[in-house]
Amino acid sequence: MLGRLKQYVFSGVKSHYKDETNRRIIVVNLFAAVGTSITFLLGIRAFIDAEYSLSTTLFIASIVFAISQRLQVRFSSATARTWSITLLISCLMVLTLLLIITGGKDNTGPLWMYLVPPVTMFFAGFVRGLLALIAFTVTCAIILFGFNDASYVADYTYAFKTRLLYSFLTVSFLSAFYEYSRQKSYDTALYLSEQFERQAKHDHLTNLLNRRGAQQCLDREYARMLRSKRPFSVAIADVDRFKSINDTLGHEQGDEVLRQISVKFNARLRGQDILGRWGGEEFIFIFTDTDEAGAVQALESIKELLSKAPLSVYGKEIHVTSSFGVSEVSAETDISSAIRRADQALYYAKDNGRNRVCAISSINSSPFSSSTSQQV
Numbered sequence: 001m002l003g004r005l006k007q008y009v010f011s012g013v014k015s016h017y018k019d020e021t022n023r024r025i026i027v028v029n030l031f032a033a034v035g036t037s038i039t040f041l042l043g044i045r046a047f048i049d050a051e052y053s054l055s056t057t058l059f060i061a062s063i064v065f066a067i068s069q070r071l072q073v074r075f076s077s078a079t080a081r082t083w084s085i086t087l088l089i090s091c092l093m094v095l096t097l098l099l100i101i102t103g104g105k106d107n108t109g110p111l112w113m114y115l116v117p118p119v120t121m122f123f124a125g126f127v128r129g130l131l132a133l134i135a136f137t138v139t140c141a142i143i144l145f146g147f148n149d150a151s152y153v154a155d156y157t158y159a160f161k162t163r164l165l166y167s168f169l170t171v172s173f174l175s176a177f178y179e180y181s182r183q184k185s186y187d188t189a190l191y192l193s194e195q196f197e198r199q200a201k202h203d204h205l206t207n208l209l210n211r212r213g214a215q216q217c218l219d220r221e222y223a224r225m226l227r228s229k230r231p232f233s234v235a236i237a238d239v240d241r242f243k244s245i246n247d248t249l250g251h252e253q254g255d256e257v258l259r260q261i262s263v264k265f266n267a268r269l270r271g272q273d274i275l276g277r278w279g280g281e282e283f284i285f286i287f288t289d290t291d292e293a294g295a296v297q298a299l300e301s302i303k304e305l306l307s308k309a310p311l312s313v314y315g316k317e318i319h320v321t322s323s324f325g326v327s328e329v330s331a332e333t334d335i336s337s338a339i340r341r342a343d344q345a346l347y348y349a350k351d352n353g354r355n356r357v358c359a360i361s362s363i364n365s366s367p368f369s370s371s372t373s374q375q376v
């Protein structure tokens with residue numbers, strides 16, 4: 001029994017939906033359950049009391065509440081959820097208006113009005129909720145004050161009608177204010193968590209992905225490669241003699257050099273390739289859908305771009321070069337061994353004069369180098 005109840009409350013909830021969406025789905029389930037049962041029970045009561053039009057209205061409302069819940073579960077799409085919520089709010093509003101017109105049981109019908117503001121605000125959000133509430137309040141005022149002598153409208157005293165409207169407006173205002181604050185807090189929390197997540201994956205100096213962010217991209221790319229069977233390549237770049245740049249210019253200028261290098265590295269990359277800061281003066285390239293030869297070709301062009309024109313750092317021209325080690329990642333290798341091989345190729349490039357691109361064949365693990373590098 002408890003299991004079924006839990007299943008009902010969480011029906012339609014999906015782990016990949018946003019928290020806010022899942023919360024709304026749960027509240028729709030709960031509200032539809034309460035709405036369906038209360039209107040059904042009141043319908044039976046009205047039927048026993050031989051108030052057939054009231055009982056028919058309540059039974060219809062009960063069915064509509066149930067349908068609105070089924071709608072969001074049966075068709076789990078954003079459109080279905082919008083329709084479900086629209087149906088639920090409309091049903092509640094129409095039912096309330098009918099209860100105000102007929103008076104319900106002993107003229108207690110208008111009391112159900114107070115359900116409308118919180119439900120409308122929560123389900124429809126601040127702006128749409130406010131518009132719906134304004135339309136509802138105007139309709140209520142017309143019914144209460146526009147048909148004073150009409151026999152089909154229940155007879156309420158003037159004092160009751162004005163107090164009813166004032167108190168309804170107060171509840172509406174409070175609900176709107178509450179929803180506005182709730183949405184603001186939610187947006188702020190979302191913004192902060194996105195900022196934290198971004199900071200956790202990005203390097204504050206270059207704004208590139210940091211090691212953690214790059215590692216996640218590597219894992220994603222590896223999974224994609226296993227599906228597509230098309231290899232990709234990784235490369236580690238290490239700025240040549242960076243220590244001497246730091247030693248002669250200072251750490252701050254060194255930072256600026258790293259920043260400008262990251263811009264140059266990025267300038268020649270295709271949109272789908274990824275650049276990250278692997279640590280210190282080391283960068284990582286992920287060339288998606290690219291074999292070793294393709295990555296070497298791309299890196300040659302990047303290397304040329306860096307070495308040909310000096311950087312301008314605080315008014316000084318600085319010539320900077322970088323060495324690159326490349327390795328292909330295929331289904332036969334794993335990421336850590338590919339990184340290890342890229343590192344070996346990088347050491348090879350450093351040992352052989354720097355400012356060069358070297359690759360290690362993924363088949364025999366023997367280093368070979370591109371056109372500008374020494375052949376092994």
Ligand SMILES: Nc1nc2c(ncn2[C@@H]2O[C@H](COP(=O)(O)OP(=O)(O)OP(=O)(O)O)[C@@H](O)[C@H]2O)c(=O)[nH]1
Binds near residue numbers: 240243246350354
């Ligand atoms: N300014 C600055 N320096 C850094 C940063 N991270 C690492 N470094 C410095 O980078 C230098 C790296 O020097 P080494 O590893 O000796 O290598 P290198 O001088 O680049 O020489 P080779 O790699 O052999 O060409 C060290 O002095 C580090 O302190 C950083 O974020 N900013």
